[in-house]
Amino acid sequence: MPYFDDYWRNSIEERGIPGFESNSYPPRAPISVRQDWKGSNGGAAANVKELSAQVLDRLGAGTAILNCLYGAHLPYSEDMGVAVARAVNNYVAKEWLDRDPRLRASIVVPTQNIEYAVDEVERVARDQRFVQVQLVTNQEMPLGRRQWWPLFAVAEKYDLPIGLHPGSTYRQAMTSLGWPTYYIEDYVAYAQAFQSQLGSLICEGAFAKFPKLKVVLLESGVTWLPGFLWRLSKFWRGVRAEVPWVDRPPGEIVRDHVRLTVQPFDAPDDPEIVQRLVDQLESDDILIYASDFPHWQFDGEDALPRGLPESLKRKILVDNPLATYPRLREGAR
Amino acid sequence: MNIELRQPELRSNTRLKIVDVDIHPKSSIEDLKPYLSQRWWDHLTTYGQRTRQGYLKGFPYPKMQPQASRRDAWPPDGGLPASNLNFMKQQFLDAYPIEYAIMNPLSPTGQGDQNSEFSAAMAFAANEFQLEGWHKQDQRLLASVVVPFEDADATRVEVKRRAGDKRFAHVLLKTRTNDLLGKKQYWPVYEAAIEAGLPIGIHVFGTSGRPASNTGWPSFYIEDMTEHASCCQAQVASLVLEGVFERYPELKIVMIEAGFGWMPPLGWRMDKNWKKLKADVPHLKKAPSEYMREHIWVSTQPMEEADTPEQLIDTMRWIGWDRIMYSSDYPHWDFDDPFLALPPSLDEKTRNMILCENARSLYRLG
Numbered sequence: 001m002p003y004f005d006d007y008w009r010n011s012i013e014e015r016g017i018p019g020f021e022s023n024s025y026p027p028r029a030p031i032s033v034r035q036d037w038k039g040s041n042g043g044a045a046a047n048v049k050e051l052s053a054q055v056l057d058r059l060g061a062g063t064a065i066l067n068c069l070y071g072a073h074l075p076y077s078e079d080m081g082v083a084v085a086r087a088v089n090n091y092v093a094k095e096w097l098d099r100d101p102r103l104r105a106s107i108v109v110p111t112q113n114i115e116y117a118v119d120e121v122e123r124v125a126r127d128q129r130f131v132q133v134q135l136v137t138n139q140e141m142p143l144g145r146r147q148w149w150p151l152f153a154v155a156e157k158y159d160l161p162i163g164l165h166p167g168s169t170y171r172q173a174m175t176s177l178g179w180p181t182y183y184i185e186d187y188v189a190y191a192q193a194f195q196s197q198l199g200s201l202i203c204e205g206a207f208a209k210f211p212k213l214k215v216v217l218l219e220s221g222v223t224w225l226p227g228f229l230w231r232l233s234k235f236w237r238g239v240r241a242e243v244p245w246v247d248r249p250p251g252e253i254v255r256d257h258v259r260l261t262v263q264p265f266d267a268p269d270d271p272e273i274v275q276r277l278v279d280q281l282e283s284d285d286i287l288i289y290a291s292d293f294p295h296w297q298f299d300g301e302d303a304l305p306r307g308l309p310e311s312l313k314r315k316i317l318v319d320n321p322l323a324t325y326p327r328l329r330e331g332a333r
Numbered sequence: 334m335n336i337e338l339r340q341p342e343l344r345s346n347t348r349l350k351i352v353d354v355d356i357h358p359k360s361s362i363e364d365l366k367p368y369l370s371q372r373w374w375d376h377l378t379t380y381g382q383r384t385r386q387g388y389l390k391g392f393p394y395p396k397m398q399p400q401a402s403r404r405d406a407w408p409p410d411g412g413l414p415a416s417n418l419n420f421m422k423q424q425f426l427d428a429y430p431i432e433y434a435i436m437n438p439l440s441p442t443g444q445g446d447q448n449s450e451f452s453a454a455m456a457f458a459a460n461e462f463q464l465e466g467w468h469k470q471d472q473r474l475l476a477s478v479v480v481p482f483e484d485a486d487a488t489r490v491e492v493k494r495r496a497g498d499k500r501f502a503h504v505l506l507k508t509r510t511n512d513l514l515g516k517k518q519y520w521p522v523y524e525a526a527i528e529a530g531l532p533i534g535i536h537v538f539g540t541s542g543r544p545a546s547n548t549g550w551p552s553f554y555i556e557d558m559t560e561h562a563s564c565c566q567a568q569v570a571s572l573v574l575e576g577v578f579e580r581y582p583e584l585k586i587v588m589i590e591a592g593f594g595w596m597p598p599l600g601w602r603m604d605k606n607w608k609k610l611k612a613d614v615p616h617l618k619k620a621p622s623e624y625m626r627e628h629i630w631v632s633t634q635p636m637e638e639a640d641t642p643e644q645l646i647d648t649m650r651w652i653g654w655d656r657i658m659y660s661s662d663y664p665h666w667d668f669d670d671p672f673l674a675l676p677p678s679l680d681e682k683t684r685n686m687i688l689c690e691n692a693r694s695l696y697r698l699g
Contacts, residue, residue: 030609141549142556175567176547176560178512184610185574188603189547192563196546199559204552221602227594227648228562230637235558238667239397242553251640266602273651280644296609 003087003094008080020071020084024136024167029183030296037294044294048099055293056102059303063321063328064291065163066105067134067218068092073111073169081110082120089124097129104328106134106163114147118154125158131327132216133160136167137193138174144197144204152210159326161214161259164197166190191266194220195228198258202232205245207257214324216259219292221266226280229254255283259324261290262316263297265305274307284312288320349685350432351671352692354502354632355536355589355660356425358436358474359400359416360462365441368458376451382440383447385542394557398666406664414664418470425663426473429671432689433698434661435475435502436463437536437589442479444507445539452481456491460501468500475696477505477534485521492522496529502696503532503587507539508564515568515575523581532585532630532695535568537561565591566599569629573603576616578624585695586629590662593631597651600625626653630695632660633687634669642676649676654683658692 001009011017025032033044037054045051056064072085088108097103107124109117124130133155141147143164155162166187173179174186176196194217207213232250240246246253267274281287291303304313322329366374386393398404406414406424415421426434443455456479463476478495480488495501504526512518514535526533538561544550545560547567565588571577578584600622607614607621617624631652639645649657659675662668671688679687692698 030612031606137548139548142546142551143548145549145552172544172547172549174547175513175571176543176545176564177510177514177541177567177571178516178543180513180571181516181575182613184603184606184613185570187606187610188570188574188599189567191598191602192566193546193548195563196548196551196556196560199556200546200548200551203556221598223598223601224595226639226644227592227596227598227637228559230594230639230645231562231592231635232555232559234635234638235555235667239555239558242397242555264602264605266598266605268601268604276644276647279641280639280647282640 003090004083008083008087020074022069022071022074022167024186025069025295026183031187032296033294034296048096048103051293052100055291056100059291061102061291063102063104065131065325066092066096066103067163067165068105068108069136069165069167070108072108073136073167076112078110078112078116081112082116085110085120089120089130093127093129104129104131106130106132107160108134109151111135111139111169114150118150121151121154121158121160125160128327128330131160131325132163134163134165136169137164137190137197138168138172140169140171142196142200144200144202144206146204149206149209152206152213156210156212161216161324163216163218164194164220165218166193166220191221191224195224198228198254199232202246202250202253203243205243207253208245208247214257214259216261216288216324218261218290219264219295219297220260221264222260222262222281222287223266223277225254225260226277251282255286259286259288259320261292262287262304263290263292267305269306271307274305275309278308278312284315285320285323287312287316288324289317349688350430351659351688352432352698353434353661353663353671354534354587354658354692355437355634356434356663357415357439357665358421358467359413360438360441360459360466361416362441364462364466365455365458368461369454373451373454376448377455382443384445384540385447386540394554397554401666402664403666403668418467421663422471425661426471431473433473433475433692435477435534436467437477437505437534438463438479439536439538443481444479445483445509445541449481449484449487453484453487453491456481460491460495464500475502476500477503478531479505480522482506482519482522483511485518488522489525492525492529492531501531503534504529506533506535508535508537508561508568508591509539509541509543511541513567513571513575515571515573515577520577520580523577523584527581527583532587534587534589536589537565537591561591562595566595569599569625570603573621573624574614574617576614578628579616579618584628587632587658587695588629589632589660590634591631592635592637593633593652593657594637594648596625596629596631597648626656630656630658630691632658633674634660634662635667636669636674642678646676646678654686655691657687658695659688
């Protein structure tokens, strides 16, 4: 509340707005928060101290990027979207980043209006501790659409990757065929949104237009990627005349511009299958580490899937993240 | 891509037999006229087919070639690709050792029409014409039971009418339905198919009126094509997680023209989350991927192409060699040649399963 201006503080009170929490992760659902990551309030870590004890110290993390899923993308009003996004970014800077030097954060933007989203990036990006622009996967329009491009331009200008995280603006049904009955279906369907967004970014030519643009697929699952690329590449060879700006195979574009976090991997426990799936990725550079704290994506302390070669682990944990986030390389200023 | 330069005759003396689970013979509305009542013929010629898309003719994602067909598939005597049996024999049915080919008519069939009674009348006519116009002339051509799938009662009537008729191979649905196929409104369709002893084939396309992705409308035909895979993921996940296979253990589903690279990752993703979210779906008695393994078949075309073919073979093995069936998609542009589409290193037995035996066994072909 202290991070809203007077008008919105009043509005929230007068209208009885109960908060802006997203429905995408019901706070008590078993995949929203790991059993042993519950904080003093029964939910996830609510302050820096708990976060530090549960994740940073335990996993020996040198740096952690916070992705705040508070619902700036949800209200239909552009003005309210801006108000929530500003409040979230200010809150994250003050209550989290100021309190632990290992923390970095993503910029939350009001996607209701791309001009406003660009303005918010311009405002917040001066703070070097904000290292990427965060979007949810399920939008009103696919991300490659040219109406999004000003956001990519400003992200490129400030060396900020676009971080895509599961979540919905609820402008479209959770699947392309409507609303499922069960929560597990919603969650499974985010993998389809990642595929669609990646297809859109490639086919519309976003990476040709913005050669420095990086997109990080957060919590996307990994194993769908090879099959998706095989299919897209086959069609690209057949109908590339429709999208002449896609002037090289989609797999190459992905290896240059796209990174995926390694949890969840979405593979069986069999290390041999994991190894074969890693081979299908045809790249050692594409995976980066994420704990997905506080969400459940892995049990125990073994945060990487079994079956990864040792040489790849070092790349996933350190080299690849540093290569992906220019602002992590430079350090905070 | 669309020009056939090889000489298929050379191969026709091979011992191999092929069952093709997806070809698209073309009919005209005049072909259907004898099987439509005056009321529905008048409706068709007055209002046309009204699906949930904006164009009177053509598509908002225009194809990249006329009729989405191979350039060489236009009959020399005129008419649309795959509208002329003699030319289709010469170019495909006789040029390869085709034992059976399953017809999946796409249009005009009335599927997905906004008027469900019209949709039912068109389905009946499309089915009659498959028998009279095609199967009667060439018994290798097996029919699909075209059904007005958005109307469960009307679907039940049409499936019942065709039950026990060996000329029909499966009940035909399209992937872009008005709602997810796991929803209860569609369950009578599965009951009817099981009663008739028929698998259900779900062919890509259809006009649900919904965006092709769950993040809105893509711009291009290439995305429309790619999105069939995401659509099929949504349908299979829905069938599994909403409990359709638990309720109907005899149900067999064939995903047609959807490729298959998405299958194993979908199963793994569902399994992983099911372990934590069992309480959300207590009707499931086993891991989601096990239902997929038991109930889902896939057709090959458009075969994914990996730079390293061994990777594709891994994926096929994870799906199960007995669940993959060859399809050509004749006469469409992305036709897969039965002798060239499969990874070259497959042994003869496996190749034979995909090209023939799996379909023979699923469809109980002699």
